[in-house]
């Protein structure tokens with residue numbers, strides 16, 4: 001995977017194993033330890049890839065406490081940015097309060113692949129309300145190139161062009177099943193938002209996350225569904 005990532009133009013990876021309470025525990029110190037070990041192997045193999053610890057934390061009631069205490073991994077385990085995953089079927093009603101409470105505690109949630117979430121597909125402004133409250137969002141590279149179907153692709157396009165998603169990430173799982181496709185996604189994003197902004201989504205903004213730096217203020221725009229009979233047909 002490291003070799004494939006390098007060929008895709010990637011120099012730094014945040015490893016984000018799933019964290020699901022009671023199923024995949026992956027405590028932050030274990031992830032840090034494994035990532036360190038893996039980095040040593042990469043160095044030994046002569047690969048210049050840099051791998052950093054993180055986690056994709058599944059939403060549940062204990063989330064805020066788990067992140068604040070450092071029990072579950074955050075980006076680089078710095079406790080500043082945390083990658084959060086919602087159930088694919090929908091965004092829990094408690095999500096907006098969670099974003100607010102995390103922000104109060106100095107933690108900025110980064111919502112993983114909202115363009116694949118049924119609630120966001122139906123109404124992209126579900127994400128707008130979270131981003132407005134201080135969340136960030138990252139779309140999957142695969143979504144932009146159609147690997148998760150037409151609806152996920154169109155939703156990803158809406159989220160990017162409305163400033164609701166600020167990051168494009170690989171969500172790579174293996175060399176075959178969901179490989180690294182960041183270069184192809186960057187190409188698609190450039191067509192949507194221009195070269196500068198597209199590159200910021202894969203380079204500058206992720207670099208700030210890794211460094212634990214403050215993010216420029218987000219100014220998302222709500223999505224206004226096109227009106228009219230044919231537009232409504234197109235939206236079916």
Ligand SMILES: [Fe+2]
Pocket residue numbers: 056085112113
């Ligand atoms: Fe995920």
